[in-house]
Amino acid sequence: MATSAKDPIPGPQVADEPAAYLDMPRERRALANAHAATLSQTAGRVALELPMSADVDDFRRVLAAGAKP
Numbered sequence: 001m002a003t004s005a006k007d008p009i010p011g012p013q014v015a016d017e018p019a020a021y022l023d024m025p026r027e028r029r030a031l032a033n034a035h036a037a038t039l040s041q042t043a044g045r046v047a048l049e050l051p052m053s054a055d056v057d058d059f060r061r062v063l064a065a066g067a068k069p
Contacts, residue, residue, distance in 0.1 A: 017029075042066070046059065046062050
């Protein structure tokens, strides 16, 4: 029987992924992974641009500068 995109991914195929124990459809897992990647990229960019002595206002400034309309 063929599986659809909404069927949960069987355990062995996702064993190396974070939270592999969660039972979720392929599409939702892919969206969650894409969201996590976006957050990771943003955090990396902010970490590179801010000095160690940065405060909340500096953090907001960097995030706002990179915001998409």
